[in-house]
Amino acid sequence: MSDKIIKKEELQDFLKALKKAHEVFVPAKEKDFYRFNPLTDENKGDLNFTNTRLSPKSLLFPQSERIFEYTLDEESSDAHIVKESSKDYPSTVIIGIRPCDAKAMRLVDVNFNNPEFKDPWWVKHLESMTFIGLGCNEPCSTCFCTSVGCGPFNEEGLDVLLFDLGENFLARALTPKGEELLKQGGVDKDANSGLKKKADELKIEAENKISSHVPTDKLKEKKVDDLFNAPFWDDIAFACINCGTCTFLCPTCWCFDVQDEITKKQGDRIRNWDSCMFPLFTLHASGHNPRPEKVQRVRQRFMHKLKYYVDKYNNGVACVGCGRCVKSCPVNIDIREVFSLMNDL
Amino acid sequence: MIEYGEKIREIAKKILEEKKVGLIIGFKKGTIPMMTEPVLIKDGQNLDQLYWDSFCNMNLANYLPKREEKIGIIAKGCDSRNIAVHIVENQIKREQLYIIGVPCKGMVDRRKINYFLADKEAREVTESDEDIIVKGEGFEHTLKKGDYLQDNCTKCMHRNPVIYDDIVGDLVEEREEPDPYDDVKDIEEMGSEEKWGFFSNLIKDCTRCYACRNACPLCYCPTCFVDESDPQWVGKSIDSTDTVTFHILRAYHCAGRCTDCGACQQACPMDINVRLLTRKLNKDALDLYNHEAGLSIEERPPLDTYKPDDYDEFIR
Ligand code: SF4
Ligand code: SF4
Ligand code: SF4
Ligand code: SF4
Ligand code: SF4
Numbered sequence: 001m002s003d004k005i006i007k008k009e010e011l012q013d014f015l016k017a018l019k020k021a022h023e024v025f026v027p028a029k030e031k032d033f034y035r036f037n038p039l040t041d042e043n044k045g046d047l048n049f050t051n052t053r054l055s056p057k058s059l060l061f062p063q064s065e066r067i068f069e070y071t072l073d074e075e076s077s078d079a080h081i082v083k084e085s086s087k088d089y090p091s092t093v094i095i096g097i098r099p100c101d102a103k104a105m106r107l108v109d110v111n112f113n114n115p116e117f118k119d120p121w122w123v124k125h126l127e128s129m130t131f132i133g134l135g136c137n138e139p140c141s142t143c144f145c146t147s148v149g150c151g152p153f154n155e156e157g158l159d160v161l162l163f164d165l166g167e168n169f170l171a172r173a174l175t176p177k178g179e180e181l182l183k184q185g186g187v188d189k190d191a192n193s194g195l196k197k198k199a200d201e202l203k204i205e206a207e208n209k210i211s212s213h214v215p216t217d218k219l220k221e222k223k224v225d226d227l228f229n230a231p232f233w234d235d236i237a238f239a240c241i242n243c244g245t246c247t248f249l250c251p252t253c254w255c256f257d258v259q260d261e262i263t264k265k266q267g268d269r270i271r272n273w274d275s276c277m278f279p280l281f282t283l284h285a286s287g288h289n290p291r292p293e294k295v296q297r298v299r300q301r302f303m304h305k306l307k308y309y310v311d312k313y314n315n316g317v318a319c320v321g322c323g324r325c326v327k328s329c330p331v332n333i334d335i336r337e338v339f340s341l342m343n344d345l
Numbered sequence: 346m347i348e349y350g351e352k353i354r355e356i357a358k359k360i361l362e363e364k365k366v367g368l369i370i371g372f373k374k375g376t377i378p379m380m381t382e383p384v385l386i387k388d389g390q391n392l393d394q395l396y397w398d399s400f401c402n403m404n405l406a407n408y409l410p411k412r413e414e415k416i417g418i419i420a421k422g423c424d425s426r427n428i429a430v431h432i433v434e435n436q437i438k439r440e441q442l443y444i445i446g447v448p449c450k451g452m453v454d455r456r457k458i459n460y461f462l463a464d465k466e467a468r469e470v471t472e473s474d475e476d477i478i479v480k481g482e483g484f485e486h487t488l489k490k491g492d493y494l495q496d497n498c499t500k501c502m503h504r505n506p507v508i509y510d511d512i513v514g515d516l517v518e519e520r521e522e523p524d525p526y527d528d529v530k531d532i533e534e535m536g537s538e539e540k541w542g543f544f545s546n547l548i549k550d551c552t553r554c555y556a557c558r559n560a561c562p563l564c565y566c567p568t569c570f571v572d573e574s575d576p577q578w579v580g581k582s583i584d585s586t587d588t589v590t591f592h593i594l595r596a597y598h599c600a601g602r603c604t605d606c607g608a609c610q611q612a613c614p615m616d617i618n619v620r621l622l623t624r625k626l627n628k629d630a631l632d633l634y635n636h637e638a639g640l641s642i643e644e645r646p647p648l649d650t651y652k653p654d655d656y657d658e659f660i661r
Contacts, residue, residue, distance in 0.1 A: 064583045238383065245614045257581060272583075278572070328614045330611060
């Protein structure tokens, strides 16, 4: 672990140097909100942001991704043979990812990359990425990362963590990949002990600024059945319009659907984001739907994040406290309240 | 508008006590500034949750279809029109409802305020008759409500509820807008290439989450065409053909039924103004059939009406 200094006016040089060897994504404001866009001559990025509207998961787990293809052309010798789509996995650097989102990528990795199953596309995307995170000097009132094993300067999942110290960034390399990248970008000036101290203070200050807290301590010991049959689900679900916004924006939601799409004789097998909020998600071929009502779908979302995941992986909750669902749910269903209801049942 | 809250609670208490209704559908205060949550109140205990301010922007008519109970429901002008549409379309019976009308002064658009704040966070938002007071870390702004209304509210011609059983305040003056459809006319004037470019750009960020559809009271089909799976009608990937298909079909299904309540636009997580599609159809319904949706509980929407003496020969 080493601490280097990047002067703010030299940030663009650093990014340019990285661009020579990697694809670089930076937060950029388009319309009224931020998203991760490729660094170009026009798009220099903007680190004065709170967070992106959509989480960066789409960079590793695109909303629609072709995974296999085939031809229906009977003349062709490989008619009907399903083949993996060839794909490039260029080395990619994500600049400015927030610590919650970086942790979320680790959390999704638990599902897509474990001794039992390896999702080859996820694994290759993740391996091709380097994450240069930006700590949060000013957490939002909807951020509750410190309650769920994360924090505004959490290091998990990051290769480099940037501390915004005003005139300079302190760049803390956390992995050999991160060290290498800083070297490549021409960042070699060591931070003096004064700046290191300032960075550590910034971290504590930011943690103390987190104003939103949720209880999680009793989730594990609760009985699944008790939570499943709890009296509060109807109330929580009443307002929900089952729109899926919460799941599409969430960095930890990983569910997908696989669909074949055929254009003339070319067949594509595409993996698409899906959502437990949609009735179609559980519709069986027989026509039976085990989750026919919205209350069951709402319960599933929260039970998955706050109970099933907790029990299955013994790794905390499947939520990093980014607050996206809290901010964007059109009817203000607030997961922080559900944390309390479930934990304190 | 904040003062309506007390009157709403008073009426709700009365009709629950008199057993005129078994439940109330209204709004409760949100957990974050500029948000409210639709709420269902079953008994007197939770009555004090009922709340009103300039951010009660979802359309409560959305929560009515297929309910069997007797319901007290809070309704702004647009909600009341969507309730009327539901009644005409047999989604709910007039006798089941006790409509608590809210003369509406327009809903304030939290996105416009957030845009003004340019990524600074509003920590506390309060309102007076004319103003919205927004406080955050190191700033305080007093903004004129009129400058931050939802787009649809700036063009709304029916702010007073069209049907109601009780009303929470004096009726407001309806505006005399010279032309509520000037924005649609601008688009109508574009060439077809330009139009295609305009709409393609409008929906380019669409994630097909269908929040716009689900926020809309008109979309009550048991299975939406985009969810048909046997056979599948619309692809599930974000291929632009499928996204365009969804948007055009959704809009057409609302033709002659849409009240321009704005719930669809407000629900979209990607800030897409899908109303630009429905508004053209509203304008057509007005121009061609002299019809505005939900102004009466007798008149059926023009596109599901058949008249043997129709002036068009091809349909007779
Ligand atoms: S964003 Fe809100 S309304 Fe939409 S599905 Fe999620 S909880 Fe329900
Ligand atoms: S559940 Fe909500 S707060 Fe938690 S990670 Fe997902 S979007 Fe963020
Ligand atoms: S559309 Fe009209 S009635 Fe509806 S919220 Fe806006 S101003 Fe009020
Ligand atoms: S289409 Fe939009 S504006 Fe029209 S009724 Fe539905 S939600 Fe309201
Ligand atoms: S709510 Fe917005 S993002 Fe979702 S389907 Fe509608 S237009 Fe697309």
